Amino acid sequence: MTTNNDMGLIALLPEIDEHAASAFVMHEKSEKLIPLHTHKKGQLGFVEGGIAYITIQGKTYVVPARHYFWIPYGIPHILRIGHSGTVLRSIYFYTADDDVDPFYGKLGIYPATELLIQMINHTERWDERHVLPTDYYFDFLVSIKKLLPQLNSNALPIVLPTSTDQRMLEVIRYLEDNLAEQITLKHISDRFYMSERSMSRIFQTQLHVSFLQYFKTLRMIKAIEMLLQTNVSITEIAFAVGYDTVGSFSNTFQTFTHSRPSDLRKNNTLFFNKS
Secondary structure (H helix, E strand, C coil), X not given: CCCCCCCHHHHHHHHHCXXXXXXXXXXXXXXXXXXXXXXXXXXXXXXXXXXXXXXXXXXXXEEECCXXXXXXXXXXXXXXXXXXXXXXXXXXXXXXXXXXXXXXXXXXXXXXXXXXHHHHHHHHHHCCXXXXXXXXXXXXXXXXXXXXXXXXXXXXXXXXXXXCCHHHHXXXXXXXXXXXXXXXXXXXXXXXXXXXXHHHHHHHHHHCCCHHHHHHHHHHHHHHHHHHHXXXXXXXXHHHCCCCCHHHHHHHHHXXXXXXXXXXXXXXXXXXXXX
């Protein structure tokens, strides 16, 4: 196999499936869109700094810094890395033992433990390489895969449904432009000349979530982006996404991300200062 440290993930996509029994390692620092693609291996991806987005079947999943994701094999997806300094560390795993645990069959995003971070970082020495069962260090990668189901059971609920319906897109744009406002279902229904029942039905049929859940998620995603991509204070971010107090914002944020806003920003800042 010929490797090139400047090829990048897009160029290497066909190579990932070259050896069914291998684990393929890929570490990349970039800001790019990796278009719709699939692979015959499960993907463990760790976002070391910045933010990434995974789009699957009309839903966009947000992966903040120091979180990892698992994408089962065979699922078409789009991957967007949203910050030029983001380091995405990926291991594409063989699938022969995927049936031993339900974890390997579903998409999930989880906070990374220090142990997992250190183990994933250690694999950079095999960047852009297939590690085969005959290789001495193959067992190290096996141990990473076996560890995943034991680390977390609850995936983060940072999922934003998308729609191609023109009415829905107009509503979404309005919400995006008014995150700081105390918008209710009645407010948005009146704004678009619809009954509350009709507006609620559109959210359920087009996005499969309630208006309140969608708006809360939209606010949390904007907060994550501001925390990771700007120097705006946490207090200002709380107000910018519609919260009257930092405490209520922080509590909601922890429910969504399993971390406090200050912790997410601190860890991300430490990464970029180190870089």
